[in-house]
Each structure stands twice: as C-alpha cells, then as structure tokens.
Amino acid sequence: MNFSYRELALLLATVTFMLSFVMKFLIYDVKLTYIGRDIIMFFVVYLIAKNLFFMIDKLIINYRKIM
Numbered sequence: 001m002n003f004s005y006r007e008l009a010l011l012l013a014t015v016t017f018m019l020s021f022v023m024k025f026l027i028y029d030v031k032l033t034y035i036g037r038d039i040i041m042f043f044v045v046y047l048i049a050k051n052l053f054f055m056i057d058k059l060i061i062n063y064r065k066i067m
Contacts, residue, residue: 009050009053
C-alpha cells in the first residue's frame with residue numbers, strides 16, 4: 001500500500017465533505033451555517049480517521065515484528 005495513514009484520512013475526509021456538500025447543493029439547501037458545519041465535520045473526520053489509521057498501521061507493524 002503506497003498511501004500513508006495521513007493521506008488515507010485526508011481522502012476519507014475530503015470524500016465525506018464533497019458528498020455532503022453536493023447533496024446539500026442538489027436539494028437546494030445550501031446555507032452558510034451548513035457549509036460551516038461541513039468544514040467542522042471535515043476536520044473532525046480527518047482527525048479521527050488519522051488517529052484510527054495510525055493505530056491500525058502500528059498494529060500491523062507490530063504484527064509483522066512478531067511474525
């Protein structure tokens with residue numbers, strides 16, 4: 001796997017943000033507060049995914065050391 005855990009987290013957060021924004025745009029419900037919520041959601045998803053992928057990466061590295 002060529003992606004690092006930071007890139008995977010950024011990809012997941014970006015896809016989530018874009019899907020949320022496009023859905024709001026398609027149903028004509030675009031408001032400034034909703035865009036602000038989407039930006040906050042982007043950072044929350046990014047930080048959670050980065051930490052989760054980091055833990056999974058360390059788990060796999062330790063598993064390889066054991067084997």
